[in-house]
Amino acid sequence: METFQALLPGQSVQDIGRRAKFLTITLSESILVFHLRMSGDLRMEPSESPLEKHDRMVLDFTSGWRLSFNDTRKFGRVWLVYDTLAIFAALGPEPDDPALTPAKFHEMLRERKRAIKPLLLDQHFLAGLGNIYTDEALFRASIHPLQSSETLDEQDAARLLEAIRFTLASGIESNGASIDWVYRGGDFQNHFQVYQRSGKPCPRCGQPINKILVGQRGTHFCPNCQKLKGA
């Protein structure tokens, strides 16, 4: 294990924020940016607390508190930057941006010609959806994961945008999903409609949920409720 010390003398926390799946801690003269990927976790605790297994970075504050970045699978990333432009420049809009109207979303979908699931996962198209939320949102909107984006009409787009917003809000309300031992305290896994429910009955029609591979990602959907249209 290599260790080094990064000193941030005299700097204090000015703000805490989020853009897409990135967390930002704005300091007096620089910005800490975190991406937890799937196994990352941040803890605030007294500096004298024992370190935990897989703690990858710790920040000691003069107040006696410590911020620990724990990441079992080392997938997470941390940057110390002077501005976030380079990291955030290419990101798509936030799903909850009021400027993202159903009409605008429809236009974005029509400009592309790509299977809807990988498109929704593409952070440059729309920022914030991961595999779980994409499957859940497509189910709620009754759209097949392989449906090509430009074939979705205004109503489809409006339904999908609503489903995305609803699904993300539900996940946040549940403190996320704790499907893995690395997540803590989340409850959203108890609200999954399709994700990791292959073979189990669709909550809407009772037909078995199907699982396929789309762009190397496990993809769960109801073949009866989410039919490919116009094919």
Added chain:
DNA sequence: AGGGTAACCCGGACGC
């Protein structure tokens, strides 16, 4: 432009 694939990482699940 879109897609397919591999890489990163590692603990748990699974099969033998």
Added chain:
DNA sequence: TGCGTCCGGGTTACCC
């Protein structure tokens, strides 16, 4: 019990 193998999450790189 002890192996080996596969899996999956988000993202980028690279190839066709």
